[in-house]
Amino acid sequence: MLLEVRDLHVEFHTRDGVAKAVNGVNYSVAEGETLAVLGESGSGKSVTAQAVMGILDMPPGKISSGEILFKDQDLLKLKGEERRKIRGQEMAMIFQDALSSLNPVLSVGEQIGELFTVHRGMSRKDAKAKAVELMDRVRIPAAKERVGQYPHQFSGGMRQRIMIAMALALEPSLIIADEPTTALDVTVQAQVMDLLAELQRELNMGLILITHDLGVVADVADKIAVMYAGRIVETSPVHEIYKAPAHPYTKGLLQSIPRLDQKGQELYAIKGLPPNLLRIPPGCAFNPRCPMAQDVCRTDVPPLAQVSETRQSACHFWKETLDAR
Amino acid sequence: MPEPQPYDPAIAGTGAGGAMDLAISEGSSLDGGPGGLPKDPSEKARSLWSDALRDLRRNPVFIISGLIILFLLIISLWPSLITSGNPLKADLSKAQQGSSPGHPFGYDPQGRDVYTRVVYGTRTSVTVGVCATLGVAIVGSFLGALAGFFGGWWDSILSRISDIFFGIPVVLGGLVFLSVVTGSTVWPVIGFMILLGWPQIARIARGSVITVKQNDFVQAARALGASNSRMMLRHVAPNAVAPVIVVATIALGTYISLEATLSYLGVGLKEPAVSWGIDISAASNYMRNAPHMVLYPAGALALTVLAFIMLGDAVRDALDPKLR
Ligand SMILES: Nc1ncnc2c1ncn2[C@@H]1O[C@H](COP(=O)(O)OP(=O)(O)OP(=O)(O)O)[C@@H](O)[C@H]1O
Ligand code: SF4
Ligand SMILES: [Mg+2]
Numbered sequence: 001m002l003l004e005v006r007d008l009h010v011e012f013h014t015r016d017g018v019a020k021a022v023n024g025v026n027y028s029v030a031e032g033e034t035l036a037v038l039g040e041s042g043s044g045k046s047v048t049a050q051a052v053m054g055i056l057d058m059p060p061g062k063i064s065s066g067e068i069l070f071k072d073q074d075l076l077k078l079k080g081e082e083r084r085k086i087r088g089q090e091m092a093m094i095f096q097d098a099l100s101s102l103n104p105v106l107s108v109g110e111q112i113g114e115l116f117t118v119h120r121g122m123s124r125k126d127a128k129a130k131a132v133e134l135m136d137r138v139r140i141p142a143a144k145e146r147v148g149q150y151p152h153q154f155s156g157g158m159r160q161r162i163m164i165a166m167a168l169a170l171e172p173s174l175i176i177a178d179e180p181t182t183a184l185d186v187t188v189q190a191q192v193m194d195l196l197a198e199l200q201r202e203l204n205m206g207l208i209l210i211t212h213d214l215g216v217v218a219d220v221a222d223k224i225a226v227m228y229a230g231r232i233v234e235t236s237p238v239h240e241i242y243k244a245p246a247h248p249y250t251k252g253l254l255q256s257i258p259r260l261d262q263k264g265q266e267l268y269a270i271k272g273l274p275p276n277l278l279r280i281p282p283g284c285a286f287n288p289r290c291p292m293a294q295d296v297c298r299t300d301v302p303p304l305a306q307v308s309e310t311r312q313s314a315c316h317f318w319k320e321t322l323d324a325r
Numbered sequence: 326m327p328e329p330q331p332y333d334p335a336i337a338g339t340g341a342g343g344a345m346d347l348a349i350s351e352g353s354s355l356d357g358g359p360g361g362l363p364k365d366p367s368e369k370a371r372s373l374w375s376d377a378l379r380d381l382r383r384n385p386v387f388i389i390s391g392l393i394i395l396f397l398l399i400i401s402l403w404p405s406l407i408t409s410g411n412p413l414k415a416d417l418s419k420a421q422q423g424s425s426p427g428h429p430f431g432y433d434p435q436g437r438d439v440y441t442r443v444v445y446g447t448r449t450s451v452t453v454g455v456c457a458t459l460g461v462a463i464v465g466s467f468l469g470a471l472a473g474f475f476g477g478w479w480d481s482i483l484s485r486i487s488d489i490f491f492g493i494p495v496v497l498g499g500l501v502f503l504s505v506v507t508g509s510t511v512w513p514v515i516g517f518m519i520l521l522g523w524p525q526i527a528r529i530a531r532g533s534v535i536t537v538k539q540n541d542f543v544q545a546a547r548a549l550g551a552s553n554s555r556m557m558l559r560h561v562a563p564n565a566v567a568p569v570i571v572v573a574t575i576a577l578g579t580y581i582s583l584e585a586t587l588s589y590l591g592v593g594l595k596e597p598a599v600s601w602g603i604d605i606s607a608a609s610n611y612m613r614n615a616p617h618m619v620l621y622p623a624g625a626l627a628l629t630v631l632a633f634i635m636l637g638d639a640v641r642d643a644l645d646p647k648l649r
Contacts, residue, residue, distance in 0.1 A: 055544055088550030093545070101542050103563075106560075114551075
C-alpha cells in the first residue's frame with residue numbers, strides 16, 4: 001500500500017475549546033489508484049490531507065494519535081527535515097484556488113523551476129528549460145513565450161494547470177488534490193480533471209481527490225471515502241456505493257444529486273446541520289440528522305464494520321441501510 | 326480555509342452558448358489572442374513592482390518630491406557644488422547682518438554665512454535620516470518578520486519589548502539617552518533613533534508577514550518541500566516588504582525633524598557640528614531683530630521633511646491598491 005492512514009486524530013486548540021476536526025480517519029491509497037474523499041464542508045477532509053502532507057498549522061493544530069504510513073514508513077515519526085524532503089519529491093498537493101496558491105511576485109517559470117533548483121540542484125537555465133517542458137506537458141499554449149509571465153496574467157484554468165505542473169514536476173508517487181476544480185469555470189473543470197487523471201495514469205501515481213462533485217467522482221475515482229464530523233463513515237469501491245450505499249449519510253448525499261429523470265421534483269437535502277466540532281454528539285455523530293437513528297445510536301459509537309471484503313461502514317444498521325435501497 | 330470563488334459572469338459569459346463554450350479551447354477563449362498569447366505585448370512580465378513603478382512615474386507628487394530629494398542628496402554629498410564658503414568661518418563683525426551680495430541668506434549670530442550653513446546642514450539631516458531609517462528598517466523588519474513567521478514565545482517576548490519601547494516619550498527618551506551617550510558625531514543620535522524606532526517597523530513587518538503567511542501560496546510552497554528560510558526569503562518577504570517600505574519612507578522625514586528637535590534642545594548634535602536644529606536654536610533669541618537667521622534653516626528643514634513625507638505618500642499610493 002502506498003499510503004495508509006490509521007486511526008488519525010487531529011484537534012485544534014482554540015479559544016473556545018478543543019475542536020475535534022479529525023476523529024479516527026482510516027483510509028488507504030495504492031499506486032495508480034484514485035481515492036475520492038467526500039463530505040460536507042467542515043468534515044475534516046482538508047485537515048486530514050494537511051496532516052498527511054505535514055503542513056498542518058501546529059499550533060493550533062495537534063495530531064493527538066494515529067499513524068500515517070507512507071511506503072511502510074510512519075511519517076509522524078520522522079524529523080522535520082526528513083519529512084520536508086518527502087514533500088514535493090514523494091508527495092505533492094494541488095490546492096483549490098490556483099491564483100492564491102501561486103506567488104504573485106515570481107514568474108510561473110521561476111516557481112516551477114524552483115523545484116528543480118531546490119530538490120535537484122539544477123542550474124537556473126536548466127530549471128527554466130524544465131519549466132517550459134512541464135508547461136508543455138500540461139498543455140499550456142506557447143509555453144516558451146509565457147514562462148516569464150506572472151500568475152495574474154493567466155486564466156483560472158491555466159493557473160490550475162501550472163499548479164498541476166508544479167505538483168507533478170518531481171514525479172511524486174502520491175498527489176493530493178483538494179477540490180482542484182471548484183474555483184474553475186464549469187467548461188474548464190472537465191479539461192483540468194481529465195488532464196489530472198491522464199497524468200496520474202501515465203505516472204502511475206496514487207491520487208487522493210477531495211471533492212464535492214459526485215459527478216467527477218463517478219468518472220475518475222476507484223474508491224470513495226465518505227467523511228462526516230472528522231470520521232470516515234463509509235469506504236467502498238466507487239460503483240458499489242452508487243448502487244447501494246451502506247451508510248445513511250452516504251445515501252443522503254447520493255439522493256441530493258440532481259438527476260435528469262427527477263426533473264421538476266424538489267431536490268432532496270439532508271436535514272439539519274453538521275455538528276459543532278467543539279461538541280460532537282455522543283454515539284453516532286450523525287444521529288441527530290439520521291432518518292434511521294435508534295436509541296443505540298445516541299449512546300454507542302458505531303465501529304467501522306466490514307460490509308464486504310472491500311467495503312466498510314460505520315453504522316449500527318448498515319445491513320438495513322443496504323437492504324433498504 | 327479557501328472559499329469557493331463567486332460565480333463570475335465576466336468569465337462564464339465568454340461564448341455565445343453552451344456548445345460554443347465547449348468548442349472553443351480554454352486557452353483561446355479566456356486568454357484573448359490566438360495560441361494563448363497575451364492580448365497586449367506590453368502586458369508581459371508585469372508584476373506588483375513594475376505596476377507600482379509605472380504608477381509612480383505618472384504621479385506628480387512623486388516627481389516633485391523625488392526631484393527635491395535628488396537635489397538634497399546631491400548637495401549633501403557634494404555641498405561645494407553650490408557653495409564655496411566654509412560653514413565654520415566666523416566673522417563677528419558681520420553677526421546678524423542681513424542679505425548681501427555673495428551671502429544671500431545673510432549672517433548668523435556669530436557672523437557665519439547662513440547660506441553655507443544651510444547647505445552643509447543638509448548633509449547632517451540627510452545622513453541622520455537615511456542611516457536611522459536604514460537601521461530601523463533592518464533591525465525592525467528582521468525582528469518583526471521572525472516574530473510574525475515563527476509566532477509563539479518569540480512573538481510574545483518581542484511584542485512585550487516593543488510595547489515598552491512604545492511607552493517611552495521620544496523627546497524625553499532622547500534627553501535622557503543623549504545626556505548619557507554623548508559625542509559630537511551623528512552616531513549617538515542615529516543610535517538612539519534606531520533603539521526607539523525599530524518597534525514601529527517591527528510591528529508593521531510582523532503584521533505584514535502574518536498576513537502574507539496565511540496566503541495559500543506559502544502553504545503551497547511548504548507542500549512542495551520549501552524550507553523555512555526559503556519560504557521566508559522567497560515567498561513571504563517579497564510580498565510583505567511593501568508596507569515596511571511605505572512606513573520607513575514616511576518615517577525618514579520624522580527622523581530628520583527629530584534630529585533637529587534634539588539638536589535644538591541641546592542634546593542632539595553639538596557645535597561644531599553643522600545642523601539646522603543647532604542654528605535654529607542659536608538664532609531663536611534674535612527672532613525679532615534678525616528673523617532670517619531662523620527662517621532659512623527652518624525653511625530648509627520644513628522643505629526636506631515635507632519632501633520625504635510626500636515621497637512616502639506617493640509610494641504608499643503606488644503600492645496600496647494591491648496590498649488592500
Ligand atoms: N487552522 C485551524 N485552526 C482552527 N480550526 C481549524 C483550522 N483548520 C481547520 N480547522 C477546523 O477544522 C474543521 C475541518 O476543516 P476542513 O478544512 O478539514 O474541512 P473540509 O472538510 O475540508 O471542508 P471544506 O469542504 O469546506 O473544504 C473545520 O471545522 C475548521 O474550522
Ligand atoms: S449509527 Fe444510527 S444514527 Fe448513525 S448513521 Fe447509522 S443509523 Fe444513523
Ligand atoms: Mg477543505
